[in-house]
Amino acid sequence: MNFVYKGFILLFSLFPFIIGSELDYDGWLQIRLYHALNDNPVAHFTERGNITVSSIRNGVSSIAQAGLDPSQLTAMKTLANNGNKYRLKAVIRTSSGSETTFLTSVPACHLFGTELEDILTVWLDIAGEPISVSQVSPGPCMLNLPTTKMWTTSVQIRSPDAGPAPDTASYITKIENEKAARERGETKDNRSFLAKYWMYIVPALIFVVLTSAANPDAAAGGGGGGGQRQ
Ligand SMILES: *[C@@H]1O[C@H](CO)[C@@H](O)[C@H](O)[C@H]1NC(C)=O
Ligand SMILES: *[C@@H]1O[C@H](CO)[C@@H](O)[C@H](O)[C@H]1NC(C)=O
Numbered sequence: 001m002n003f004v005y006k007g008f009i010l011l012f013s014l015f016p017f018i019i020g021s022e023l024d025y026d027g028w029l030q031i032r033l034y035h036a037l038n039d040n041p042v043a044h045f046t047e048r049g050n051i052t053v054s055s056i057r058n059g060v061s062s063i064a065q066a067g068l069d070p071s072q073l074t075a076m077k078t079l080a081n082n083g084n085k086y087r088l089k090a091v092i093r094t095s096s097g098s099e100t101t102f103l104t105s106v107p108a109c110h111l112f113g114t115e116l117e118d119i120l121t122v123w124l125d126i127a128g129e130p131i132s133v134s135q136v137s138p139g140p141c142m143l144n145l146p147t148t149k150m151w152t153t154s155v156q157i158r159s160p161d162a163g164p165a166p167d168t169a170s171y172i173t174k175i176e177n178e179k180a181a182r183e184r185g186e187t188k189d190n191r192s193f194l195a196k197y198w199m200y201i202v203p204a205l206i207f208v209v210l211t212s213a214a215n216p217d218a219a220a221g222g223g224g225g226g227g228q229r230q
Contacts, residue, residue: 027095027128029053029157033065036087037075043087051120051155056128059157067149068116079108080143086111090133092122102133107141114139117152124159 031051036043049065068076079086085105093099111118114137123132194201 025128026055026057029056029095029122029130030093031122032091034089034091036089037072037079039075039078039082039084043089045087045089048088049151051153053122053155053157056124056157056159059155061155061157063153063155065151065153067151069149073145073149076108076111077143077145080112080141084108088135090120090122092130092133094129096129098129100130102130104133104135106135106137109141109143110137110139112144112146113137113142115146115148115152116150119154119156121156121158124157126160128159 029052031053033048033051034045035048036045038044047066049063051061051063053059053061076086084107086108087103087105090102090104091099092102106118117139118135118137121134121136122130123134125131
């Protein structure tokens with residue numbers, strides 16, 4: 001039961017990725033990344049690298065990024081110490097010829113906490129045009145310099161289904177709530193035995209009635225025989 005439940009959760013967790021491949025056409029994206037390492041409200045962007053997504057349908061991408069030099073690491077250290085954000089600019093050109101600029105940011109200390117690992121998610125609309133870019137660095141906030149100066153970046157392409165986007169997170173919460181309620185016995189089936197099993201009992205009764213009607217002698221003979229032996 002628990003195994004089935006986990007399989008269910010896994011299936012629904014994979015749902016967004018399945019949807020990601022549901023586009024019925026393909027295209028490419030050319031993404032140029034710039035970052036601002038200055039600790040100032042006015043961002044000063046410098047080049048970080050390029051991402052080529054050769055197929056938005058299956059999310060195949062290649063990344064070329066330069067490592068951080070010591071002065072850039074020092075600048076990021078200042079950002080982290082002051083609790084400020086690393087700012088990223090993504091300029092995306094698409095196979096349809098459009099060019100759009102997006103901004104996203106992440107607390108600098110989280111990039112240190114993951115050794116410069118980040119996840120870039122590009123959200124597309126149903127026409128395959130980019131509508132949002134988000135950078136996530138899923139690590140703890142740390143102030144020590146990373147042991148590497150190279151980025152570890154993964155790129156995800158997300159596109160919506162033609163219908164309304166399924167609310168996977170709340171669906172999983174719903175399953176979990178129901179499971180918890182079952183464990184507490186709240187949804188325990190307290191109907192009577194007959195109310196629960198009538199659909200099995202009725203055919204069995206009909207079967208018994210029909211077989212004895214079709215063979216009345218056997219039924220009567222059996223009863224009579226028992227009587228005679230007494
Ligand atoms: C990114 O692409 C641009 C233009 O295509 C090129 O000038 C630049 O050198 C590339 N940068 C990297 C890090 O590959
Ligand atoms: C079963 O229990 C619920 C509450 O626990 C109650 O509302 C409901 O009337 C009960 N049903 C029967 C058939 O006893």
